Amino acid sequence: MGVIPNKDNADQLSVLFIGAHPDDADIQFGGTAIKYLELGHTVNYLSMTNGDAGHQSQGGGALAQRRRNESQAVAEFLGINYFVLDNHDGELQATVENRRKVIQIIREVKADLVITHRPNDYHADHRQTSLLVQDAAYLICVPNVVPFTPRLESNPVIVYHQDRFKKPYPFVPEIIVDVTNENDKKMQALGFHESQVYEWLPFIEGYLPDVPEQADERLKWLSAKWSSFFEANALLKEAKMIATPESLSGFQYIEAFERCEYGGKLTHDNVKTLFPFGIINF
Numbered sequence: 033m034g035v036i037p038n039k040d041n042a043d044q045l046s047v048l049f050i051g052a053h054p055d056d057a058d059i060q061f062g063g064t065a066i067k068y069l070e071l072g073h074t075v076n077y078l079s080m081t082n083g084d085a086g087h088q089s090q091g092g093g094a095l096a097q098r099r100r101n102e103s104q105a106v107a108e109f110l111g112i113n114y115f116v117l118d119n120h121d122g123e124l125q126a127t128v129e130n131r132r133k134v135i136q137i138i139r140e141v142k143a144d145l146v147i148t149h150r151p152n153d154y155h156a157d158h159r160q161t162s163l164l165v166q167d168a169a170y171l172i173c174v175p176n177v178v179p180f181t182p183r184l185e186s187n188p189v190i191v192y193h194q195d196r197f198k199k200p201y202p203f204v205p206e207i208i209v210d211v212t213n214e215n216d217k218k219m220q221a222l223g224f225h226e227s228q229v230y231e232w233l234p235f236i237e238g239y240l241p242d243v244p245e246q247a248d249e250r251l252k253w254l255s256a257k258w259s260s261f262f263e264a265n266a267l268l269k270e271a272k273m274i275a276t277p278e279s280l281s282g283f284q285y286i287e288a289f290e291r292c293e294y295g296g297k298l299t300h301d302n303v304k305t306l307f308p309f310g311i312i313n314f
């Protein structure tokens with residue numbers, strides 16, 4: 033656990049990304065996080081597992097510690113809190129115990145907005161994380177649940193980050209954030225997860241020989257590889273778009289979000305407060 037931030041004033045938002053693994057937030061939300069930080073809001077990342085399965089030749093406590101250190105480096109670089117829970121990677125379960133941890137952290141950071149995975153996703157840990165957040169949603173306001181951590185008086189809004197899964201229905205980009213200007217810094221942050229972006233993911237996806245050895249070449253390579261997943265044209269082509277293409281012109285890279293039905297409601301009344309920079313597409 034890191035230091036719990038205090039909100040300086042009522043206008044400051046507390047934004048919490050809850051992912052399964054220590055690099056999920058950086059991949060899916062890194063650009064939007066930078067936008068919140070530039071506006072003076074508080075950003076927290078929570079990883080539900082310690083990532084101790086994510087390597088071809090390392091594992092156990094040593095890998096968990098390495099990944100926590102990588103997350104801490106991101107936290108220092110961006111000026112955020114990065115919480116990493118001590119659950120095994122690949123074995124996350126939506127237990128009551130884990131639900132209690134989610135409720136506790138959402139309350140402690142006084143989250144206004146929670147971002148997580150959609151419930152349909154290739155990775156079992158992502159699905160369980162999504163379920164945990166959904167299961168926590170209503171209980172955040174119930175005082176007799178996790179009674180030693182004061183309840184929140186209003187539920188945070190919950191949204192899902194973008195993905196490309198099609199069943200039972202494709203991701204709907206209801207809020208679209210232009211992260212073109214934030215992309216370089218996002219990639220720098222992602223680069224701190226060395227065990228993943230330069231070792232494990234290239235190994236499991238079969239491109240390990242492509243990884244450059246020099247540090248400056250590595251970051252350039254990383255950026256070219258990962259930025260492409262967030263190309264506006266490619267992401268929006270796969271999703272049903274309501275917004276006119278003109279309103280998105282000039283957006284090279286985007287991150288997009290879809291509303292969860294549980295928790296607080298994201299409406300036309302509060303969306304501009306919670307997403308001061310997004311294109312609204314609902």
Ligand SMILES: [Zn+2]
Nearest residue numbers: 052053056155
């Ligand atoms: Zn993950």
